[in-house]
Amino acid sequence: MVSIKLHLNGQNIELEIDPRESLLETLRDRLGVVSVKQGCGVGECGACNVLIDGVPTDSCLTLAVWADGKCVRTVEGEVKPEGELSPVQKAYVEAGAVQCGFCTPGLVMTTTAFLENNKNRLTEVTREEIKKAHAGHLCRCTGYEMITEAVELALGRPVKGAGECA
Numbered sequence: 001m002v003s004i005k006l007h008l009n010g011q012n013i014e015l016e017i018d019p020r021e022s023l024l025e026t027l028r029d030r031l032g033v034v035s036v037k038q039g040c041g042v043g044e045c046g047a048c049n050v051l052i053d054g055v056p057t058d059s060c061l062t063l064a065v066w067a068d069g070k071c072v073r074t075v076e077g078e079v080k081p082e083g084e085l086s087p088v089q090k091a092y093v094e095a096g097a098v099q100c101g102f103c104t105p106g107l108v109m110t111t112t113a114f115l116e117n118n119k120n121r122l123t124e125v126t127r128e129e130i131k132k133a134h135a136g137h138l139c140r141c142t143g144y145e146m147i148t149e150a151v152e153l154a155l156g157r158p159v160k161g162a163g164e165c166a
């Protein structure tokens with residue numbers, strides 16, 4: 001066992017882990033951070049996505065020891081203490097981009113990083129940029145259009161309603 005320190009969703013924590021375990025296993029099995037989903041387990045689906053120092057990262061492919069000393073963010077940390085959803089989460093709900101929800105926490109974190117990285121040029125962001133930034137995520141339910149619309153909503157743009165024809 002080895003000791004690591006994480007800054008997880010605003011809290012400093014120290015814990016003992018098996019050096020062979022993935023960050024996904026540490027988050028879910030040791031810390032109860034269950035928004036982080038195990039889908040493919042091989043870096044293909046994005047369901048396990050978290051932000052490490054602001055960078056979207058597949059936690060299934062990341063050893064927990066590699067995150068030692070780093071800032072790890074999951075969707076649990078985006079909800080305000082009184083339970084209010086973040087602007088990105090609200091945009092996903094409003095756009096109808098949440099169906100079964102399995103892919104949603106990982107996508108929300110990618111969108112959050114995308115907005116933070118483009119905060120000085122939100123009005124210039126193109127649909128192609130949105131799609132490229134979210135290309136690492138598989139969603140079996142929404143057909144992706146509503147996810148793109150959710151990101152546009154989060155950017156502050158008006159979009160057509162969920163299920164409405166263009």
Ligand code: FES
Binds near residue numbers: 038040042044046049
């Ligand atoms: S579970 Fe990590 S990318 Fe699919």
Ligand code: FES
Binds near residue numbers: 101102141
């Ligand atoms: S909402 Fe079901 S997989 Fe995306």
